[in-house]
Amino acid sequence: MMDETNHPRHRRYVHQHAKDWSATVDRADVFVYVTPEYNHGFNAVLKNALDYLNTERAYKPVGFVSYGCVSAGTRAVQTIKEVVATLTMVPPRGGEHPVRCKFSRRAGTRRLPARPVLAGQESLRQCVVGQHGEVPGIGDGQ
Template identity: 65%
Template sequence: MPATLQVVIASTRPGRAGKPIGDWFAQRCRLDGRFTVEVTDLAELALPMMDEPHHPRARNYVHEHTRSWSRTVESCDALVFVMPEYNHGFPASLKNALDYLHDEWAFKPVGFVSYGGISAGMRAVQLLKPVLTALRMLPLTDQVALSNFAQYLVDGVFDPGEPAAAACTVLLDELSRTTLALARLRSPVV
């Protein structure tokens, strides 16, 4: 049975490019076939700013939106964040979604599809990596970095061409290897 890949679309901004870029990447993953692909759009998930009274390590969640988010993250084997760069950083919506949980993230590899202007969102990814390692996630080095992405977005459809598709394959190669390697760490300790 293939491992489950959770693709998380991080931008919640109206008129965002994240949804078509996320749809494009999820389709590339499905065509690749190494993962069962699920997509979570943080705009649709609509988590409020952290509203849980207990520390996430306790997993004593009082709100159904948190319990549902916990089940989603707990059930996946790997993640890819589809994320823009805002002012050299990552979106607050992604930080909020990360902060809701703690142990659910542990020992899972995470890849990145970043987009922006000339920097392709890579500065945001670099700022996010220390947050992820604090949650015991393994941020991957290979990523899909989409510079000047708007030129590939026509009528709500994103099509960046072959170089970006090749970058997806490289990312999925690394994600597949690390997912397999980290699976043992995610197993219950006996």
């Protein structure tokens, strides 16, 4: 959980793990957040990760992979879009492009089915490329 004494928008981090996290996020060109849906929202771990930093993500494109039971994470994506907009991140325009997957059960294990994930990844890649041009690491196996 966030343990810095200064507000994240000032970027005056005290702890080395916060400085390292800041540098990692600052280097990124685009973000894809994977989140389950819990009680019509996204999880606290993701909320903490978003709150921990402020300006490092500004004006960078963001996409979502969501999963859950009935809605496959649709409501989680709706709630997280408000948060990333406040952080001045750039979600896809022209409709939603989240990857919505339901778990499948096979031999007692749960896994995300590959076909919808790959289709959603391509949809998100096309949207990001259309809005921002080619972004290294999107759709090239990185």
